[in-house]
Amino acid sequence: MGFLRHKHLLGLENVPIEDIQTILDTAFTFxxxxxRPIKKVPTLQGKTVVNLFFEPSTRTRISFExxxxxxxxxxxxxxxxxxxxxxxxxxxxxxxxxxxMKIDGIVMRHPVPGAPIHLTKYVxxxxxxxxxxxxxxxxxxxxxxxxxxxxxGELKGLKIGIIGDITHSRVARSNIIGLKKVGAEVTLxxxxxxxxxxxxxxxxxxxxxxxxxxxxxxxVNILRIQRERQGVNYFPSVREYRAxxxxxxxxxxxxxxxxxxxxxxxxNRGVEIDSDVADSENAIILDQVLNGVAVxxxxxxxxxxxxxxxxxx
Amino acid sequence: xKKLLSKRLPPLFHIKNGNIIDPFRDKEFVGDILIKNGKxxxxxxxxxxxxxxxxxxxxxxxxxHGFCDxxxxxxxxxxxxKETLTTGSQAALAGGFTTxxxxxxxxxxxxxxxxxxxxxxxxxxxxxxILPIGTITKGMKGRELSEMSAMYEEGAVAFSDDGLPxxxxxxxxxxLEYSSRMGVPIINHAEDPTLKLTGQMxxxxxxxxxxxxxxxxxxxxxMVSRDIQIAGFTGGRLHVPHVSSEKSMEYxxxxxxxxxxxxxxxxxxxxxxxxxxxxxxNTYLKVAPPIRTEEDRQALINGLKDGVIDCIATDHAPHTVxxxxxxxxxxxxxxxxxxxAFGASWYVLFENKIPLRKVIELFxxxxxxxxxxxxxxxxxxxxxxxxILDVEKKWxxxxxxxxxxxxxxxxxGKELLGYPVGVISTNRFYSNxxxxxxxxxx
Numbered sequence: 001m002g003f004l005r006h007k008h009l010l011g012l013e014n015v016p017i018e019d020i021q022t023i024l025d026t027a028f029t030f031x032x033x034x035x036r037p038i039k040k041v042p043t044l045q046g047k048t049v050v051n052l053f054f055e056p057s058t059r060t061r062i063s064f065e066x067x068x069x070x071x072x073x074x075x076x077x078x079x080x081x082x083x084x085x086x087x088x089x090x091x092x093x094x095x096x097x098x099x100x101m102k103i104d105g106i107v108m109r110h111p112v113p114g115a116p117i118h119l120t121k122y123v124x125x126x127x128x129x130x131x132x133x134x135x136x137x138x139x140x141x142x143x144x145x146x147x148x149x150x151x152x153g154e155l156k157g158l159k160i161g162i163i164g165d166i167t168h169s170r171v172a173r174s175n176i177i178g179l180k181k182v183g184a185e186v187t188l189x190x191x192x193x194x195x196x197x198x199x200x201x202x203x204x205x206x207x208x209x210x211x212x213x214x215x216x217x218x219x220v221n222i223l224r225i226q227r228e229r230q231g232v233n234y235f236p237s238v239r240e241y242r243a244x245x246x247x248x249x250x251x252x253x254x255x256x257x258x259x260x261x262x263x264x265x266x267x268n269r270g271v272e273i274d275s276d277v278a279d280s281e282n283a284i285i286l287d288q289v290l291n292g293v294a295v296x297x298x299x300x301x302x303x304x305x306x307x308x309x310x311x312x313x
Numbered sequence: 314x315k316k317l318l319s320k321r322l323p324p325l326f327h328i329k330n331g332n333i334i335d336p337f338r339d340k341e342f343v344g345d346i347l348i349k350n351g352k353x354x355x356x357x358x359x360x361x362x363x364x365x366x367x368x369x370x371x372x373x374x375x376x377x378h379g380f381c382d383x384x385x386x387x388x389x390x391x392x393x394x395k396e397t398l399t400t401g402s403q404a405a406l407a408g409g410f411t412t413x414x415x416x417x418x419x420x421x422x423x424x425x426x427x428x429x430x431x432x433x434x435x436x437x438x439x440x441x442x443i444l445p446i447g448t449i450t451k452g453m454k455g456r457e458l459s460e461m462s463a464m465y466e467e468g469a470v471a472f473s474d475d476g477l478p479x480x481x482x483x484x485x486x487x488x489l490e491y492s493s494r495m496g497v498p499i500i501n502h503a504e505d506p507t508l509k510l511t512g513q514m515x516x517x518x519x520x521x522x523x524x525x526x527x528x529x530x531x532x533x534x535x536m537v538s539r540d541i542q543i544a545g546f547t548g549g550r551l552h553v554p555h556v557s558s559e560k561s562m563e564y565x566x567x568x569x570x571x572x573x574x575x576x577x578x579x580x581x582x583x584x585x586x587x588x589x590x591x592x593x594x595n596t597y598l599k600v601a602p603p604i605r606t607e608e609d610r611q612a613l614i615n616g617l618k619d620g621v622i623d624c625i626a627t628d629h630a631p632h633t634v635x636x637x638x639x640x641x642x643x644x645x646x647x648x649x650x651x652x653x654a655f656g657a658s659w660y661v662l663f664e665n666k667i668p669l670r671k672v673i674e675l676f677x678x679x680x681x682x683x684x685x686x687x688x689x690x691x692x693x694x695x696x697x698x699x700x701i702l703d704v705e706k707k708w709x710x711x712x713x714x715x716x717x718x719x720x721x722x723x724x725x726g727k728e729l730l731g732y733p734v735g736v737i738s739t740n741r742f743y744s745n746x747x748x749x750x751x752x753x754x755x
Contacts, residue, residue: 090635090639091639091640092635110640113513113641114523115640115641118594118641133524133525134524170524197518197520197521198518198522199521201522202522
């Protein structure tokens with residue numbers, strides 16, 4: 001059993017603040033490993049982790065796979081389109097078959113909210129949620145918090161803007177939950193058509209005026225925007241989105257203080273974020289990517305690693 | 314197949330000392346019922362019988378009309394792996410139901426006189442009355458009217474494209490006009506698909522928290538409002554199934570004030586659960602329309618109190634374990650409900666101080682009135698359809714209580730109030746209580 005309160009990482013909602021701190025502290029330790037010439041440690045030697053991706057993903061999957069390899073775990077990748085699964089073998093059969101081959105952990109990305117919770121009913125392995133529909137993406141929020149901590153030293157009292165499609169964003173949900181737990185303030189900004197009912201109850205403010213949010217914030221997390229989802233248009237045009245919610249060079253230059261720029265990727269340059277902003281010195285987008293590996297190493301270690309020898313009597 | 318204990322009634326059967334509730338005359342008294350060859354002879358305070366008679370003393374138990382469910386899915390033809398007319402009948406008996414109307418969203422759908430006849434013929438051998446509802450449109454495609462009149466002649470008791478709302482107001486208008494000749498209602502599942510979209514649960518703080526796409530209450534109320542206005546305009550008979558939101562209630566109330574021919578039902582699960590119960594993503598609670606908020610639940614209870622909602626109907630919707638084991642978005646809508654209908658409803662309505670007599674009406678005369686069935690089941694010569702209830706019994710529902718072929722009930726593990734201990738139907742006595750059964754049927 002691991003070092004955290006819960007066996008799995010299903011979302012940030014049930015993770016106590018002490019565990020968030022443990023994860024972040026451990027991640028900084030692994031971050032040092034990543035700066036070494038030999039980036040591999042034997043921590044998870046002999047453990048097997050399956051990366052179960054029911055939805056396309058590039059960076060999260062590579063990030064997890066690298067984290068597993070850097071910890072010397074054996075890894076297997078499984079990718080399937082959700083549609084082929086609904087028709088053929090059931091979700092339960094798929095995961096039970098994989099588990100029958102003796103594995104220790106499952107990293108799962110799934111298009112349906114709550115799918116990792118579902119998974120806990122069918123398998124005994126440790127489960128790490130790599131994004132479930134529009135519900136949560138806990139490792140993304142943790143890497144965002146790590147990057148903010150790296151930049152600012154302290155998370156408490158930070159003012160964070162999250163900009164874009166809040167309704168369909170698991171990144172936004174996990175970020176709001178995590179940032180509130182560590183005492184940061186969160187303001188959401190985006191088209192009202194993409195602001196979910198009752199989101200304030202998670203502890204976030206809403207402000208539809210981007211300039212005000214940029215002025216207020218220490219850092220902004222800019223979400224990838226999609227104009228159309230399943231045949232529904234949530235805003236009239238990319239041009240209008242950019243005019244109202246695009247983090248442009250002009251907007252950022254107007255500010256009287258430096259603003260830290262974050263993006264979970266993949267970016268639509270020229271839509272929600274200008275290239276000049278994305279590549280500016282205040283952007284920590286590539287640090288986020290590197291910290292992602294460190295955070296995932298920390299989580300894998302804390303959930304799958306054996307206790308240190310002194311605890312083992 | 315799991316069956317209730319059952320035995321043919323003796324030629325003369327004398328039920329004694331029952332707390333008899335006569336929902337037709339709105340009377341309640343301690344008394345007797347005499348049944349001869351499966352037909353009612355007399356219902357009264359004390360019946361003297363001189364012939365040789367089998368006596369069934371039910372002191373302390375309630376005896377009333379067999380329940381009537383006007384909204385159930387028995388999946389036959391097409392999905393006999395989920396339910397059949399036969400297995401559905403057992404589930405009905407276990408819940409105290411002697412009459413069940415089955416929805417036409419089978420495969421193929423019940424959209425022709427031949428398919429209606431198929432159900433009616435199959436039902437003749439079954440222990441309850443099964444009455445088919447025909448589709449409004451051919452293939453439930455929402456465009457051309459089905460042969461309603463021919464289906465009516467074959468035994469269709471109402472028309473519905475259940476599950477598939479009539480989006481085209483003109484089609485609904487013509488359906489209401491056309492069916493008015495027969496005097497049977499059009500039942501339209503009220504959920505505007507352009508507002509529901511890919512929604513999975515009630516839209517509100519819980520959908521936001523769980524990250525499930527929400528279904529706004531307006532998706533229902535807007536269609537209820539439209540349907541009612543068309544019903545008022547045409548003078549047709551409209552029945553609103555499974556009302557789920559407070560807002561819809563306003564429109565139904567208004568229709569009743571206008572004396573339009575509008576009736577409405579609510580399901581036990583909409584009375585029992587709220588959207589917060591979906592925490593944990595229990596797919597058994599995925600139903601259409603979705604379970605809504607506590608405020609909506611209270612409004613539905615009040616609607617039953619003041620008569621804006623006419624009756625309780627189960628929307629008994631069997632699904633396989635595999636279907637319901639899939640992740641939430643992929644699981645089908647619906648839960649079984651016949652076995653739990655009375656216990657769940659009485660549990661909630663007792664808490665809300667609605668008297669038993671009123672609750673019995675919601676399961677007996679009120680649904681029968683909507684579909685124009687015989688209302689006086691205590692009349693001389695009527696085929697005996699009775700239920701014997703232990704209304705004080707608190708019990709926890711579990712899988713052993715399920716007689717349906719499917720097990721998708723969100724009531725498993727929940728406390729219910731009131732238990733149907735026996736049913737008389739088709740000249741037979743049915744019970745799932747061995748002690749009770751052996752006491753009278755040895």
